[in-house]
Amino acid sequence: MCGIVGYVGKQQAAPILLDGLAKLEYRGYDSAGIAVENGEGIHVVKAQGKLMVLREKVSHTTLSGTIGIGHTRWATHGAPSDVNSHPHLSGDGAVAVVHNGIIENYQQIKEELLAKGYVFHSETDSETVAHLLDDFLKQGYDFLESVFLMLDRIEGAYALEMICRQEPGTIIAARKNCPLVVGKGEGENYLASDVPALLHHTRDVYFLEDGEVAVVTAQQIHLFNHDRQEVHRDLFHVEWSVDAAEKGGYDHFMIKEIHEQPRIVEELFNHRVDLEKGDIRMEGIELTKETLEKLSRIYVVACGTAYHAGLYGKYLMEKICRIPVVADVASEFRYKAPILDEHTLVIVVSQSGETADTLEALRIAKRHHARVLAIVNTVGSSIAREADDVFYILAGPEISVASTKAFTAQALSLAMICCHMALELGRMTKEEFRTICQDWSAMPRQISELLKQSAIEEALAKKYAQSKNVFYIGRGLDYLVSMESSLKLKEIAYLHSEAYAAGELKHGPIAMIEDETLVIAMLTQKALYEKTLSNIKEVKARGAKVIAITMAGDTEAKKTVEDVIEIPQSSWMMAPLLANVTTQLFAYYVARELGTDIDQPRNLAKSVTVE
Ligand code: M6R
Numbered sequence: 036m037c038g039i040v041g042y043v044g045k046q047q048a049a050p051i052l053l054d055g056l057a058k059l060e061y062r063g064y065d066s067a068g069i070a071v072e073n074g075e076g077i078h079v080v081k082a083q084g085k086l087m088v089l090r091e092k093v094s095h096t097t098l099s100g101t102i103g104i105g106h107t108r109w110a111t112h113g114a115p116s117d118v119n120s121h122p123h124l125s126g127d128g129a130v131a132v133v134h135n136g137i138i139e140n141y142q143q144i145k146e147e148l149l150a151k152g153y154v155f156h157s158e159t160d161s162e163t164v165a166h167l168l169d170d171f172l173k174q175g176y177d178f179l180e181s182v183f184l185m186l187d188r189i190e191g192a193y194a195l196e197m198i199c200r201q202e203p204g205t206i207i208a209a210r211k212n213c214p215l216v217v218g219k220g221e222g223e224n225y226l227a228s229d230v231p232a233l234l235h236h237t238r239d240v241y242f243l244e245d246g247e248v249a250v251v252t253a254q255q256i257h258l259f260n261h262d263r264q265e266v267h268r269d270l271f272h273v274e275w276s277v278d279a280a281e282k283g284g285y286d287h288f289m290i291k292e293i294h295e296q297p298r299i300v301e302e303l304f305n306h307r308v309d310l311e312k313g314d315i316r317m318e319g320i321e322l323t324k325e326t327l328e329k330l331s332r333i334y335v336v337a338c339g340t341a342y343h344a345g346l347y348g349k350y351l352m353e354k355i356c357r358i359p360v361v362a363d364v365a366s367e368f369r370y371k372a373p374i375l376d377e378h379t380l381v382i383v384v385s386q387s388g389e390t391a392d393t394l395e396a397l398r399i400a401k402r403h404h405a406r407v408l409a410i411v412n413t414v415g416s417s418i419a420r421e422a423d424d425v426f427y428i429l430a431g432p433e434i435s436v437a438s439t440k441a442f443t444a445q446a447l448s449l450a451m452i453c454c455h456m457a458l459e460l461g462r463m464t465k466e467e468f469r470t471i472c473q474d475w476s477a478m479p480r481q482i483s484e485l486l487k488q489s490a491i492e493e494a495l496a497k498k499y500a501q502s503k504n505v506f507y508i509g510r511g512l513d514y515l516v517s518m519e520s521s522l523k524l525k526e527i528a529y530l531h532s533e534a535y536a537a538g539e540l541k542h543g544p545i546a547m548i549e550d551e552t553l554v555i556a557m558l559t560q561k562a563l564y565e566k567t568l569s570n571i572k573e574v575k576a577r578g579a580k581v582i583a584i585t586m587a588g589d590t591e592a593k594k595t596v597e598d599v600i601e602i603p604q605s606s607w608m609m610a611p612l613l614a615n616v617t618t619q620l621f622a623y624y625v626a627r628e629l630g631t632d633i634d635q636p637r638n639l640a641k642s643v644t645v646e
Pocket of ligand 1: 338339340341342384385386387388389390393436437438439526639641642643
């Protein structure tokens with residue numbers, strides 16, 4: 036996710052801003068920039084690439100001034116480039132803005148501003164904020180009122196910092212669903228999207244709440260709520276070490292990223308679902324009835340966790356769209372003889388967008404004239420650049436090697452694409468789509484509920500961490516999610532585990548079940564519930580200890596198994612993704628119990644760019 040810093044005081048702002056951005060590098064970024072105000076105007080320097088490129092550029096300028104804002108960008112709208120980097124200036128340079136998050140309704144506002152004569156230089160949603168703010172200032176409102184009026188217009192998620200020529204010496208900041216912290220110094224004040232950027236200057240901070248606006252000068256910090264009323268709050272004294280602060284107070288990036296899932300699901304939903312139209316916003320991706328009817332098949336190709344998300348997508352597309360879908364791991368696909376032609380759609384899924392096998396699969400598909408749709412997290416990555424179409428999952432940078440939030444966002448993205456295809460093909464009614472949307476919109480709250488009860492997974496992890504063999508079983512979507520759950524346990528806890536289709540156990544693997552073998556059984560699919568319950572009884576009869584992951588209100592499973600993890604009531608499509616959050620937590624706590632290197636497990640790399 037992007038990083039934001041701000042400074043107002045008596046020292047030169049540029050070096051403080053650059054140092055602050057360096058402290059936020061761990062968040063991931065592809066470009067950076069700063070804006071400094073010196074009474075004569077606002078001066079911006081920005082550059083694609085790492086901070087050293089920006090530092091170099093700054094060193095060739097005389098960027099003097101004691102107030103400024105800075106930003107590291109992780110691209111979402113528009114490729115990484117100098118022009119798309121922040122800060123963004125309004126037309127005549129009266130306003131500079133840095134933004135973290137997504138402005139959902141920027142297109143509409145942009146069109147209005149274009150009609151008023153504003154000229155846009157970047158492809159970003161964020162530039163809209165600069166021009167909109169400028170528009171209110173030009174109408175005669177003061178800086179603060181203009182900010183409030185601008186905030187009334189924009190929808191989406193944001194942490195914003197703004198400076199303006201008309202009121203030099205003031206930074207105004209606002210937040211909704213993206214973090215923002217104001218640090219209090221002596222005759223100087225600081226802003227940042229995260230505490231680590233402030234710790235070298237101050238440990239006294241205000242954490243901005245959603246909907247709040249901060250007006251920050253060298254001497255004062257005033258906080259206002261959404262209704263323009265001043266808010267009085269005590270300063271919070273941060274005790275965290277720098278390392279803990281980078282992880283937002285969590286012990287590891289993995290658990291931090293697990294906790295980001297409610298927000299990510301909500302953002303993805305808001306960004307992609309057009310409730311009025313009853314469809315998914317495909318942003319130019321042409322999957323029309325005509326294109327889809329000409330398709331002979333779809334391949335879904337990916338590696339590891341992304342492959343498991345692909346399996347989830349395949350299941351949905353076949354069941355709902357009735358199109359044949361082949362899912363394959365990229366390292367196999369590239370050496371097979373897949374049937375590829377202009378009537379084939381190849382969907383590649385990759386968090387990093389740099390996985391060598393997936394990239395090669397994409398190239399093979401293109402050489403055979405298949406159309407390639409990439410489902411990617413990292414904007415501007417090789418896979419995103421080379422694919423015909425890209426559907427971004429908007430999960431923000433994933434730092435932990437074990438993929439968690441990306442899986443949820445990939446699976447949901449595939450579900451969204453599936454719904455769009457089904458609507459186009461007339462295999463889903465608008466009514467059915469709206470019912471699915473209701474389930475999606477409940478997910479952030481349901482995931483939050485699961486996260487609040489994580490003491491359950493923590494206790495189970497303590498109880499079962501010494502297991503020698505673990506089996507994850509399930510049927511239908513539960514089986515596919517079992518594979519992902521099993522991978523998570525293997526990669527971070529180094530525990531031997533296998534995922535099996537519950538009905539397949541008796542064809543061999545049940546021979547492995549003995550006293551104390553741990554079996555984690557998923558029971559979220561109502562239509563397959565009784566069948567899986569029978570399989571649970573089979574392993575119980577052979578001495579296994581069983582944890583059942585089942586929906587709230589299920590009294591049956593409790594009679595049979597040792598332990599139960601309940602997930603909120605949900606539909607067949609969404610419930611497995613909720614179950615997966617519980618197994619992410621379980622794997623995390625087992626690994627913690629066993630003392631492994633959770634964020635950097637042995638032998639693994641975050642991005643596998645070699646074959
Ligand atoms: O960046 P990608 O999504 O292409 O990465 C694919 C796999 O390497 C990745 O999902 C890997 O399996 C994760 N470490 C699993 O947690």
